[in-house]
Amino acid sequence: MSLNVLLVASEALPLAKSGGLGDMVSAYAAALRDAGVDVSILMPAYPEALERALDVAPVARMTGLPGGDARLLRARMPDTGVTVLLLQMDHLFAREGLYRDPQGRDYLDNLTRFASLAAAAHAYRARRA
Known part of the structure; x- marks a missing residue:
């Protein structure tokens, strides 16, 4: 039996990074x-x-995600080749900063943004079960 693991994170190096989470997620996936x-x-x-x-x-x-409808894209990490699934909801994620606006203020809809990511993870795994 092979083990399938889905790591769900708000960032992963080298695609997006604001702190140590991006480093850890990518290193863990490669390991x-x-x-x-x-x-x-x-x-x-x-x-x-x-x-x-x-x-x-x-x-x-x-x-039916909390932030509306989305597209799920499959890609590869450029450095390790690990599979990455990208949740495309431009109205939530196509912004200058990952979590904050250019003035350093948290986005007011961060709860909706990351609830959508969590719901997408649940829906994706439910389809594959």
Whole structure:
């Protein structure tokens, strides 16, 4: 039996990073893959993530998320080749900062943004179960 792991995070290096979380998620994914685990990362499709990811292709349409409908894209990390799933909701994630606006204020809809990511993870895994 092979192990399938979906890491869900708001950032992953080198696609998007604001602190240590991005480093840890990417390193953990690579280590799991090297140990023979079928691992993927699910994260928001920030503009910089879409620019840096390789082989981006649509996978599914997701409806009923807290922030509305979304597209799910499959890609590869440019440095490790680990599979990354990008949740594309431009009205929530196509912004200058990951969590804050250019003036350093938290986005007022961060709860909706990351509730959508969590709901997408649940829906994705439920489809694959």
